[in-house]
Structures are given as structure tokens and as C-alpha cells.
Amino acid sequence: MAISKSKTGVLLVNLGTPDSTKTGDVRKYLREFLMDGRVIDFPFIPRWMLVNLIIAPFRAPKSAGEYRKLWTDRGSPLLFHTADLKEKLIQKLDPEKYLVSMAMRYQNPSIEKGLEELMKAKVKKIIVVPLFPQYASATNGSVIDKVMEIARTWQIIPEINFISNFIDHPLFLEAWTELGKEMMAKDDYEKFVFSYHGLPERQIRKGSVEGYCQLGACCNKYGPKNQFCYRAQCFQTTRLVAEKLGIPQEKTLTCFQSRLGKDPWIQPYTEDIIHNLAKEGVKKVLVFSPAFVADCLETTIEVGQEYKEEFIELGGEKWDLVPSLNSSDTWVDCVKDLVESRS
Numbered sequence: 001m002a003i004s005k006s007k008t009g010v011l012l013v014n015l016g017t018p019d020s021t022k023t024g025d026v027r028k029y030l031r032e033f034l035m036d037g038r039v040i041d042f043p044f045i046p047r048w049m050l051v052n053l054i055i056a057p058f059r060a061p062k063s064a065g066e067y068r069k070l071w072t073d074r075g076s077p078l079l080f081h082t083a084d085l086k087e088k089l090i091q092k093l094d095p096e097k098y099l100v101s102m103a104m105r106y107q108n109p110s111i112e113k114g115l116e117e118l119m120k121a122k123v124k125k126i127i128v129v130p131l132f133p134q135y136a137s138a139t140n141g142s143v144i145d146k147v148m149e150i151a152r153t154w155q156i157i158p159e160i161n162f163i164s165n166f167i168d169h170p171l172f173l174e175a176w177t178e179l180g181k182e183m184m185a186k187d188d189y190e191k192f193v194f195s196y197h198g199l200p201e202r203q204i205r206k207g208s209v210e211g212y213c214q215l216g217a218c219c220n221k222y223g224p225k226n227q228f229c230y231r232a233q234c235f236q237t238t239r240l241v242a243e244k245l246g247i248p249q250e251k252t253l254t255c256f257q258s259r260l261g262k263d264p265w266i267q268p269y270t271e272d273i274i275h276n277l278a279k280e281g282v283k284k285v286l287v288f289s290p291a292f293v294a295d296c297l298e299t300t301i302e303v304g305q306e307y308k309e310e311f312i313e314l315g316g317e318k319w320d321l322v323p324s325l326n327s328s329d330t331w332v333d334c335v336k337d338l339v340e341s342r343s
Ligand SMILES: C=CC1=C(C)c2cc3[nH]c(cc4nc(cc5[nH]c(cc1n2)c(C)c5CCC(=O)O)C(CCC(=O)O)=C4C)c(C)c3C=C
Pocket: 015, 016, 017, 018, 030, 039, 040, 059, 063, 076, 078, 132, 136, 138, 139, 197, 198, 199, 200, 230, 258, 260, 291, 292, 295, 296, 297, 298
């Protein structure tokens, strides 16, 4: 009892995934996810109408089909890779000092449950690790928001520490370098595409400090004024990973996938990059997806299957996806260090 009182609680949080591939479960997931005002940042009524009358009903059957292609015996890869990461982290952290739990921002296991587990053990402090390397209001911001919404109902609120982003953590970069090297040993790639999850441009502008972020060349530099700009962090991630792998900058392309709706999202779009590469006669491409730390619908299906089919149809020969960090040893070491450095 005395020992558990002095433990630090660690909460790993990933995005979320449906409970099953049934259309009803996918609809429920999409509703919870997209009704988050940090994800679709419209006022409540237009957001409610858009999500409940248009996106969820029409998208759910299509998304359920995509999830069926992705699903495994262990369920959703996003979920089981996060569970594996948690188990491996437990093995590496001192059990006398740390108690680790995991959650999904949307659906299950919920953040409520994850925090409850830590609070029941009377932890002295909580370190929340949103598993998103680049800060965005729609992801890390939303996790922080949700944790605070829950914590404000407690009588005793222990010290809570949030990891904001970790794009320049040496072990994060090393983990991607190891995976990239393994792929690069197999073939000579002409171009290296870094495809990140997209965001509506509006969300970047809202976070712009003194109007600095203009969604253009401003993202080619990374400093105090754009340290929270998601697009700038993505470009910086590309530069850091490419540098460690010895890939010349002119062979790298940073782009953004998964646009939803008609509003402009951050550019360049991955689809446009695919078309341009094919037009230029590029045949062999290696693709990194460093906005995700676990393989999921966005990596395996969208990048690994759909974009690949498009590139091959347009005349390309190879479009190989670097697998995500999942629960690789170096990535587990990175999370261990993120936690221990805040203890
Ligand atoms: C307005 C819509 C969306 C924003 C903004 C958004 C930001 C965002 N998302 C991720 C990470 C993931 N997204 C995933 C799936 C997914 N994302 C959206 C929409 C927005 N995301 C939808 C509708 C979906 C569901 C799938 C679909 O119908 O296409 C996933 C995969 C989950 C899985 O179960 O595999 C991840 C991970 C980031 C990092 C991000 C902003 C930076």
C-alpha cells in the first residue's frame, strides 16, 4: 500500500478505433470522434448536423468495409500495437515506481477507465503520453482537454504532466531510422515520400502566433513562433529523419493525406504528389508515415494499399511503406525516456 501510494501513473493515449467492424460500431466511433469540437472545429449545431446527418451515415458503411480489410485476429492494429507498447513499457520501467495504463481518446478502453485505474492505485502523479509525435489541437490538444475535463471532477487532483510532442527525441528519430534502413537495404529508391495525416488549414491559422503561420515557406524553418504548428513540425520531422538516414533533401517530399470534406486542408496533398511523381517518370518510392506511431487504417490501407494502387496504375513500379514504430524496442525506449525524464 505504501509503495503504490508513491507510484507515478503513466497513461498512454492513442486516437481510437471502432469496437468491431460492424457498421453500427464504426458509426458510433465516427460520431464520438467527429463530434469532438477540436476535430471538426465548427459550432455545435452545424457540427452536429454535418456529423449526424451527413458524415456518419454515409461514411460508416464505407469505413466499415475498410476496417474489415485491416482487422486481425487480435482486432484493430492500432489497439493491439498500443497494448503491446504498454506491456513492453511495463517490462522496462521500474515496477516499484510506475503504474502504466492505456486508453483511446475515442471508444475503448476509455480515458475515464485508464485514469480510474491509476487513481484507484493512489498514484502521486500522472504522466499523460498522447501518442502523436507532432502537436495538433485535434489530437494532443483533445487528449489534454479530455483528461482535464475528467480530472476537474476529482476532489484530489495529483500533479499531471502532459507530453506535448516528441519530434526531436533522439530515440524517436532512431526508431524511424532503423526501420527506414531495413527497407533501404532491400532496394534503391529514387524518392522518399513522408505522408502525414492532414488537417484543415483553418486549424493551423487558429494556432498561428502573431500571424506567423501562413501555410507556405514559413514551415521550412522551425522555431519558437511555429513550435506548435503541426505543418511545421511535420516538415521538421522529415528533415530530421532524412538527415539521420543520409537522404538528400531534394529526394524527400513532405505531404498530407486523408482530407475530409470540401474545405482546404494543409498541402501538398499526397494524391497530388503521387501524380507528379508518376508524371516525372519516378518508378521506385519509399514511403514513411511518421504522424502515426502504430499501423492503422491510415497507414496500412490508405498509404500501403490505396495510394500504392494509384501509383502503380499511373506507371510507377514500387511504392513501399515503411512499417510503423508499433512496439519496436527503440520506440519503447523512447517512451520510457519520455516518462522518466518527467518523473
Ligand atoms: C476532420 C476530420 C479529421 C481530423 C482533423 C483528423 C486529424 C487527425 N487524425 C489523426 C490520426 C488518425 N486518424 C484516423 C482515422 C480517421 N481520421 C478521420 C478524420 C480526421 N482526422 C476519420 C474520419 C478517420 C476514420 C477512418 C475513416 O473513416 O477514414 C486514424 C486511424 C484509426 C484506426 O482505427 O486505424 C488515426 C491514427 C491525426 C494524427 C490527426 C491530426 C494530426
